[in-house]
Amino acid sequence: MKPSASPVLYHIYLRSFFDSDGDGVGDLQGVIAKLDYLQWLGVDGILLSPVFESPLSDFGYDITNLRGLNPEYGDMATFVRLVKEAKSRGLAVMLDFVANHTSTQHPWFLESCKGANAAKADWYVWAPARADGTPPNNWLTIFGESAWRWHPTRGEYYLHNTLSNQPDLNYRNPDVIRELLKSVRFWLDTGVDGLRLDSVNLFLHDDRLRNNPPRHLGWQDEARSDPYRYQSQRYNISRPENIHLLKQLRVIADGYDSKKWLLGSLSDPSPYAVIDRYTSEGDALDAANVFESLSLCCNVSQVGEQLSAFSSAVHPGIGCWSMGNHDIARTVSRWQDANNQPEAAKLLLTMLLSLQGVISLYQGEELGLPEASVPPAQRRDLFGKQVIANYVGRDGCRTPMPWQSDAPNLGFSEGSPWLPADQNHVRYAVDQQQKEGASVLHFTRNMLRWRKTYPALEHGSCRVLAFNASLMVLERHFTSPEGSQTLIIALNASNQDATIRLNLPASATSVPVPHMKAGEPSPSGALLLAPWQVWVGELHTP
Incomplete structure (x- = not known):
């Protein structure tokens, strides 16, 4: 690359x-x-x-x-x-x-399913049911379902953080x-x-298979359609x-x-x-x-x-x-x-x-x-x-x-x-x-x-200066032994004209963007952007 x-x-x-x-x-x-x-x-x-x-x-x-x-x-x-x-x-x-994870049709999983004494018994994450037959713990998939699936041949549950036909490999092995x-x-x-x-x-995953704790208050409304958000994913991921x-x-x-x-x-x-x-x-x-x-x-x-x-x-x-x-x-x-x-x-x-x-x-x-x-x-x-x-x-x-x-x-x-x-x-x-x-x-x-013609875009840092529902201003900056370059990028992502006020030094100059027509900032720094338009300016330092 x-x-x-x-x-x-x-x-x-x-x-x-x-x-x-x-x-x-x-x-x-x-x-x-x-x-x-x-x-x-x-x-x-x-x-x-x-x-x-x-x-x-x-x-x-x-x-x-x-x-x-x-x-x-x-x-x-x-x-x-x-x-x-x-x-x-x-x-x-x-x-x-x-x-x-793999497919449940992977030869490794098919072997692992045979039992605790199989050649690849612990190549996947297996755990016995709790005393009442329910899954080993409360972990959920990112889709809000139990992250455990019962396998009748093995007589245990296997872990799947995604879909049930995609069992997780055991990287503790x-x-x-x-x-x-x-x-x-x-x-x-x-x-x-x-x-x-x-x-x-x-x-x-957590080697003790501890239950995830509930998440802090404030997530309940969002969790009505996504039970995964009820939990703090402390033990099953990251x-x-x-x-x-x-x-x-x-x-x-x-x-x-x-x-x-x-x-x-x-x-x-x-x-x-x-x-x-x-x-x-x-x-x-x-x-x-x-x-x-x-x-x-x-x-x-x-x-x-x-x-x-x-x-x-x-x-x-x-x-x-x-x-x-x-x-x-x-x-x-x-x-x-x-x-x-x-x-x-x-x-x-x-x-x-x-x-x-x-x-x-x-x-x-x-x-x-x-x-x-x-x-x-x-x-x-x-x-x-x-x-x-x-x-x-x-x-x-x-x-x-x-x-x-x-x-x-x-x-x-x-x-x-x-x-x-x-x-x-x-x-x-x-x-x-x-x-x-x-x-x-x-x-x-x-x-x-x-x-590719601007080092600030190819190699520089990025900072968000301001944004609202439709406008955003970014700063890209790059410093090298040959000098520095700072670009200011203002974008209007809406169907309406929008005015944005930029605090720019007098030395700032507009940079032409291919096939994009934008106005120039006024002496007060006000910039009128038409719908779906961008303005780019370069700051010049002594």
Whole structure:
């Protein structure tokens, strides 16, 4: 990966990116076929969704072989060729690496289920029922269900912090740790530039299986729809000993001649304190992201609160920021007042690309792609049906990438795709937007290049100066032996004109932003911003 402290990764949801063989499922060869597009776009690398062997009940997060590829996606020779071809174009390759749990169909789990004397009896977290037959303790999954599932053959409960078909591995067992380290080495040896560790704060649990205490008062109203929030997750997640396992992974990553990145994804009631522990010392993760942060935000106030909380808690670690992903509704459809407008898409991309840290750009965001409508009979996401009432699932952000407006399935596949291509995406197709100089696609490409011209954006610190329901002001600052640079970024994420008052020195000058027209501050510092517009100024020091 490039030496920037703020690389931009293009997050590929492999099943829906590009199908090279007509079976309706995106594949590794399909990624190879589109590497020129990604190079043209100007990202620093790609982040691949899980590629491992899996029964696909959770589309790759339920794994049966952490060192084997799902044959739908391709073979190892194709994967190695993808890494080589990407690097020849200056693109890094990162893998979404699922190590906290496996599928219940994994051979390890099938062996572990046989009983306490089985060869892999303690490779998973097992515990007997309490005297009344209920689960060992009160731990809940992040979905509000009991984190324990009874297994009749074993005659015990097993722990699952996520879905019940994804049992947690027991990282208090040295044999399990050795298998994890072997798997990490296996993939880093293929030439990938690093791993994104899924559920990175769930690897270890309290060895005494103590009950979680109730949370402080004030959460009851919110917990009516989310019982997980009744508890203080003291014993089941983010255990202090978790850092020791991450340090072992860091030692492996640092043993390679070229830089290997370790990113983390986590969920915790106090997420930024956890990120601080995992990133600030330089001996565990390079950066981490939080699902509950920007990906769930719908207005600037929420973004400002998250960024302020991050900067207060994390010193000097960096975040991994994204506005969208394969688990949440498309940003321009989710965002307050955006209404899928191209100008809103451009402003939201500008806000994301103005942040410090690793940036994850989810496929289709460069097109301003809105949430797709998937007919009930064609929905594939069981998660939505099982966990959340009246939730249509995550299919709407996972539909095929629209490559060609006049081709079957919008150019994604010559066969019947695993999810239908939304015909409302015709006007967002890559081929259409490449013809239009003012498109969201060209805007994204220009912004990625513009961003690299300013050291403050590539390497500098980030501070939130002010925000309200629709306005935000950021400061990016960088100091080097050659000098310093400070940028002030003011954004209006609303459908209304807005005036913001900036306290700027007389030496401040406006910085042109590609395809964005903004006024100049008045002598009093008042700046009028049109809807979905940004103004950038540079402060000059003697």
